[in-house]
Amino acid sequence: MDEVLHVEVENEVALVVMNRPESRNALNSLLLGGLRASLRSLDERADVRAIVLTGADPAFCAGLDLKELAAGGRISSGADDGHPFPPDMATPVIGAVNGPAVTGGLEIALACDLLIASERASFADTHARVGILPGWGLSVELPRAIGVRRARQMSFTGNYVHAQQALTWGLVNEVVPHDSLVERAKALGRDMATVPAAASAAMKRLYWATHAVTAGDALVVEKEVTRQWSASGGFDPQRLAESRAEIQARGSAQK
Numbered sequence: 426m427d428e429v430l431h432v433e434v435e436n437e438v439a440l441v442v443m444n445r446p447e448s449r450n451a452l453n454s455l456l457l458g459g460l461r462a463s464l465r466s467l468d469e470r471a472d473v474r475a476i477v478l479t480g481a482d483p484a485f486c487a488g489l490d491l492k493e494l495a496a497g498g499r500i501s502s503g504a505d506d507g508h509p510f511p512p513d514m515a516t517p518v519i520g521a522v523n524g525p526a527v528t529g530g531l532e533i534a535l536a537c538d539l540l541i542a543s544e545r546a547s548f549a550d551t552h553a554r555v556g557i558l559p560g561w562g563l564s565v566e567l568p569r570a571i572g573v574r575r576a577r578q579m580s581f582t583g584n585y586v587h588a589q590q591a592l593t594w595g596l597v598n599e600v601v602p603h604d605s606l607v608e609r610a611k612a613l614g615r616d617m618a619t620v621p622a623a624a625s626a627a628m629k630r631l632y633w634a635t636h637a638v639t640a641g642d643a644l645v646v647e648k649e650v651t652r653q654w655s656a657s658g659g660f661d662p663q664r665l666a667e668s669r670a671e672i673q674a675r676g677s678a679q680k
Contacts, residue, residue, distance in 0.1 A: 517538045
């Protein structure tokens with residue numbers, strides 16, 4: 426997995442680096458499946474008490490590999506739900522957002538328990554611009570993080586929200602200098618490692634259980650609407666291929 430994913434463990438904190446910098450860490454099946462498998466494996470290790478997830482510079486994650494998707498490829502984590510994170514993880518995950526987190530990359534960030542952002546971080550939801558709908562919880566998690574009107578603004582425009590604005594909106598916990606990002610996230614992980622393991626796992630379960638009291642139905646709705654969209658021909662690989670360059674150019678202009 427070293428080719429697309431780098432994992433190391435030190436002082437009970439695991440560092441997981443999505444490592445496809447030439448494609449801005451876009452998720453192909455190898456990276457997506459490897460990420461889920463690695464998170465599951467780390468979650469089962471007694472010597473891992475916190476996980477820091479980041480991307481190889483210059484991006485955190487550009488979402489699904491649009492080039493592979495437009496070519497008709499099916500990108501999957503290999504799990505039935507397709508999500509990059511395994512369900513019911515007991516280990517806290519700290520997202521260290523080092524650059525753009527776009528669409529599926531934003532969903533990965535939202536799946537983390539908390540987010541530390543580099544000054545170079547930015548966030549965008551381009552699902553609608555690409556012609557797909559979210560399937561990993563964005564329509565639930567994004568409005569919960571920043572409020573429904575701000576979430577609609579992001580999803581309806583596809584515009585980037587930069588680090589300081591993300592902090593003001595409550596999307597991230599902290600913004601730190603780029604060179605300090607991973608160390609700051611690791612430091613928080615080491616703090617988490619001082620909490621008794623059973624209590625930490627129970628607290629995480631409690632947060633997600635109370636969080637999901639109404640979110641569960643919303644996730645079902647998201648999956649069904651996305652399924653209907655795909656079944657009705659809403660997703661068009663040819664249109665995706667045509668719009669890919671336009672979306673990338675627009676994103677570059679907004680960074």
